[in-house]
Amino acid sequence: MRVMVLGGDGYLGWPTAMAFRARKHEVSVIDNYFRRTIAKQCDSDALVPAPLLPERAALFERITGNAIEVFVGDCCNFDFLSRTVEAWSPDVVVHFAEQPSAPFSMAGYDEARTTFANNLTGTFNVIWSVLRHVPDCHIIKLGTMGEYGTPNIDIEEGWIEVEHKGRRDRFLYPRRPGSLYHATKVLDTDLLWFYARAYGLRVTDLMQGPVYGLSTDEADLHQHLLPNFHYDDIFGTVINRFLVQAVAGMPLTVYGKGGQTRGYLNIRDTLQCIALAAASPPPKGELRIFNQFTETFSINELAERVRRVGNRLGLKVAIQHLDNPREELEEHYYNPAHRGLLELGLEPNLLTEEVIEGMLTRIRFYRDRIVRRRIHPRVRWRISERRDAVDSYDGGAVRSA
Amino acid sequence: MRVMVLGGDGYLGWPTAMAFRARKHEVSVIDNYFRRTIAKQCDSDALVPAPLLPERAALFERITGNAIEVFVGDCCNFDFLSRTVEAWSPDVVVHFAEQPSAPFSMAGYDEARTTFANNLTGTFNVIWSVLRHVPDCHIIKLGTMGEYGTPNIDIEEGWIEVEHKGRRDRFLYPRRPGSLYHATKVLDTDLLWFYARAYGLRVTDLMQGPVYGLSTDEADLHQHLLPNFHYDDIFGTVINRFLVQAVAGMPLTVYGKGGQTRGYLNIRDTLQCIALAAASPPPKGELRIFNQFTETFSINELAERVRRVGNRLGLKVAIQHLDNPREELEEHYYNPAHRGLLELGLEPNLLTEEVIEGMLTRIRFYRDRIVRRRIHPRVRWRISERRDAVDSYDGGAVRSA
Numbered sequence: 001m002r003v004m005v006l007g008g009d010g011y012l013g014w015p016t017a018m019a020f021r022a023r024k025h026e027v028s029v030i031d032n033y034f035r036r037t038i039a040k041q042c043d044s045d046a047l048v049p050a051p052l053l054p055e056r057a058a059l060f061e062r063i064t065g066n067a068i069e070v071f072v073g074d075c076c077n078f079d080f081l082s083r084t085v086e087a088w089s090p091d092v093v094v095h096f097a098e099q100p101s102a103p104f105s106m107a108g109y110d111e112a113r114t115t116f117a118n119n120l121t122g123t124f125n126v127i128w129s130v131l132r133h134v135p136d137c138h139i140i141k142l143g144t145m146g147e148y149g150t151p152n153i154d155i156e157e158g159w160i161e162v163e164h165k166g167r168r169d170r171f172l173y174p175r176r177p178g179s180l181y182h183a184t185k186v187l188d189t190d191l192l193w194f195y196a197r198a199y200g201l202r203v204t205d206l207m208q209g210p211v212y213g214l215s216t217d218e219a220d221l222h223q224h225l226l227p228n229f230h231y232d233d234i235f236g237t238v239i240n241r242f243l244v245q246a247v248a249g250m251p252l253t254v255y256g257k258g259g260q261t262r263g264y265l266n267i268r269d270t271l272q273c274i275a276l277a278a279a280s281p282p283p284k285g286e287l288r289i290f291n292q293f294t295e296t297f298s299i300n301e302l303a304e305r306v307r308r309v310g311n312r313l314g315l316k317v318a319i320q321h322l323d324n325p326r327e328e329l330e331e332h333y334y335n336p337a338h339r340g341l342l343e344l345g346l347e348p349n350l351l352t353e354e355v356i357e358g359m360l361t362r363i364r365f366y367r368d369r370i371v372r373r374r375i376h377p378r379v380r381w382r383i384s385e386r387r388d389a390v391d392s393y394d395g396g397a398v399r400s401a
Numbered sequence: 402m403r404v405m406v407l408g409g410d411g412y413l414g415w416p417t418a419m420a421f422r423a424r425k426h427e428v429s430v431i432d433n434y435f436r437r438t439i440a441k442q443c444d445s446d447a448l449v450p451a452p453l454l455p456e457r458a459a460l461f462e463r464i465t466g467n468a469i470e471v472f473v474g475d476c477c478n479f480d481f482l483s484r485t486v487e488a489w490s491p492d493v494v495v496h497f498a499e500q501p502s503a504p505f506s507m508a509g510y511d512e513a514r515t516t517f518a519n520n521l522t523g524t525f526n527v528i529w530s531v532l533r534h535v536p537d538c539h540i541i542k543l544g545t546m547g548e549y550g551t552p553n554i555d556i557e558e559g560w561i562e563v564e565h566k567g568r569r570d571r572f573l574y575p576r577r578p579g580s581l582y583h584a585t586k587v588l589d590t591d592l593l594w595f596y597a598r599a600y601g602l603r604v605t606d607l608m609q610g611p612v613y614g615l616s617t618d619e620a621d622l623h624q625h626l627l628p629n630f631h632y633d634d635i636f637g638t639v640i641n642r643f644l645v646q647a648v649a650g651m652p653l654t655v656y657g658k659g660g661q662t663r664g665y666l667n668i669r670d671t672l673q674c675i676a677l678a679a680a681s682p683p684p685k686g687e688l689r690i691f692n693q694f695t696e697t698f699s700i701n702e703l704a705e706r707v708r709r710v711g712n713r714l715g716l717k718v719a720i721q722h723l724d725n726p727r728e729e730l731e732e733h734y735y736n737p738a739h740r741g742l743l744e745l746g747l748e749p750n751l752l753t754e755e756v757i758e759g760m761l762t763r764i765r766f767y768r769d770r771i772v773r774r775r776i777h778p779r780v781r782w783r784i785s786e787r788r789d790a791v792d793s794y795d796g797g798a799v800r801s802a
Contacts, residue, residue: 078514106599109529113479116525120588124517128510152570153563162554162563162575167734169553171575174563175591176598183595187521187588190576194584197577198507198728198782327599333568381599 002026007096018218019271021066028069044232075122085129094140102179103379119184138281145209149176155336158289193287200284204277209263209293212239232374246310246317248370256324258300259331263293266349276344290340294348309356325380403427408497419619420672422467429470445633476523486530495541503580504780520585539682546610550577556737559690594688601685605678610664610694613640633775647711649771657725659701660732664694667750677745691741695749710757726781
């Protein structure tokens with residue numbers, strides 16, 4: 001297959017590109033380093049410095065003999081994207097090219113505008129680049145479990161059969177996102193479904209839970225091939241942040257009561273899921289949705305697991321509950337389905353004590369690079385504070401923190 | 402109240418502005434003549450030429466003594482909109498400022514891009530202008546019944562209680578739009594609801610059916626105060642198009658079998674509905690949704706009504722079924738609720754024979770202005786033709802027709 005990875009510099013994009021290439025698919029990556037730019041503005045730096053794409057691709061080729069083509073450019077530029085898709089003619093486009101941080105999207109007008117314009121324009125351009133040049137191409141879009149929010153009924157995989165007043169119909173599962181970032185992914189899904197219905201696009205939308213980890217078969221070949229592992233309040237996902245806090249001797253900061261429950265997965269399973277989706281494309285005209293996670297945990301359970309393993313390694317890990325900066329339910333029903341990818345053959349890498357120990361060990365190797373001020377929450381979006389938020393955000397709260 | 406009408410040059414925007422002003426509210430309008438520009442590009446001209454806003458407002462003031470403030474500018478320009486909202490400080494913003502044509506949005510990439518960017522950016526800017534400067538302001542957003550599509554269950558007013566595996570929750574009613582135009586309104590609704598939840602916006606989203614008519618109390622004062630009445634395939638709604646066809650001696654062109662059923666309303670009832678919504682704002686943090694129509698008809702029923710009245714007036718009206726250019730069900734279940742506005746006091750102006758006769762009579766007065774080539778469908782979006790569509794649309798099919 002010819003696999004084009006949009007957002008190929010990202011935490012997941014780069015490992016995805018390497019994994020496809022290692023399996024002998026042709027691979028290209030597109031990125032404009034947008035996430036690096038905004039992460040720099042937010043004083044968020046990855047734990048391990050990563051070279052730019054041409055250097056990473058050259059290193060990967062030197063080690064493995066496998067070339068990855070690099071296109072540096074902006075998916076929001078339709079001419080650029082359309083020309084590149086036309087010239088490279090992918091069978092599969094894996095679309096990661098979105099502003100990935102919920103707190104960033106809630107920081108103020110500038111950040112909201114950036115998130116909204118980047119994510120929606122990028123998806124619109126991907127749709128039309130594919131329609132024009134490679135209409136049979138399979139678009140694999142990274143959505144998020146956060147599109148669903150935390151409804152009081154079971155979360156199905158994308159679709160739900162509703163019986164109402166004695167009649168039935170099947171609908172997109174209703175979504176209730178908790179941040180603008182998550183909302184843009186809801187809008188992406190709506191748009192992709194419309195173009196699947198109207199023009200026969202072929203789409204897989206992967207509703208992914210928070211990902212953890214920094215080890216993949218290819219990343220482990222060289223420290224400059226590691227994923228962009230962020231651990232701060234803006235770009236770090238919760239497990240990665242807890243691991244870094246444990247290593248840094250800081251208490252694990254639980255937002256609110258800690259009963260918030262989500263579905264999580266190992267970065268290795270992200271790679272498996274995308275490979276499985278790519279190997280079994282849906283028919284044209286179909287929006288196929290999988291819920292992409294392997295286990296559900298509450299925040300308290302995660303903190304407890306990291307503490308247990310950390311203490312066994314002699315790290316003296318404490319847990320601290322903070323006022324929740326986010327508007328979210330801290331105790332709620334959560335029962336999401338996740339059968340589709342298992343049926344395709346996913347073999348989960350679970351969050352065992354061994355896995356946690358492996359991650360802590362690797363992070364300890366880089367512990368001098370941990371910047372402690374980056375970890376405390378800087379963006380608040382509790383409704384009770386919303387007026388303050390709108391006012392104070394205008395000055396660019398994140399950047400000046 | 403201080404009422405700001407965005408898209409105040411439009412078929413509904415201008416009559417809405419006059420109606421509020423006639424009731425002694427302070428009124429301002431914002432428009433950049435975007436619809437005039439694209440209508441000109443599509444060879445679509447309104448039946449009665451309308452002066453630009455400053456001249457219309459001056460005329461209205463001369464006749465009634467009531468001034469309407471005019472701001473000419475683009476709601477997609479955040480600085481402009483935000484400054485204007487700040488300076489004028491509305492209590493109510495009525496948001497009509499969207500590309501309003503489904504066929505236009507389906508014509509090709511350029512038209513899709515224009516529709517997508519204009520509608521989403523405008524709504525995003527309205528949200529942030531209000532959040533920043535007038536956070537208690539009531540946003541009245543014009544949605545469309547087309548957001549729902551034609552589901553096989555009863556359509557409720559915006560929300561639905563779902564029982565699933567023994568548990569219950571309340572969700573936004575699922576939407577399945579039939580054109581990109583309708584899809585942008587789905588995305589608008591998602592976005593407004595998110596900002597209502599997250600920042601306490603106060604929103605009414607009016608899911609309006611196709612509107613007909615060209616008479617309102619204020620429009621009837623002078624022909625230069627009439628709404629921008631389009632009758633072509635791109636900007637004309639179906640009843641208005643049938644009326645013009647009847648007057649022009651052309652057959653009424655029914656797309657496909659004609660069993661397509663929708664909810665319709667008189668332009669006078671649009672004004673009533675918006676006034677009723679404005680007089681009873683929802684609390685902060687609420688997205689209130691009303692289904693805004695008064696009667697449902699199939700296309701065949703509409704054609705039959707216009708034929709009957711037309712023939713009584715000696716017009717010799719025929720009905721012709723065309724291949725349906727649109728992807729839509731031609732026979733379907735349709736039972737949408739519309740209680741909310743009736744409960745607020747809406748007194749419907751129904752599509753009686755007298756009303757049809759009144760419209761035909763007024764249109765006959767302008768029959769020399771009817772351009773017959775404008776009426777036949779130029780934009781096709783049947784799925785079976787979609788590949789052709791994507792290819793041929795790129796050249797700008799609408800513009801060159």
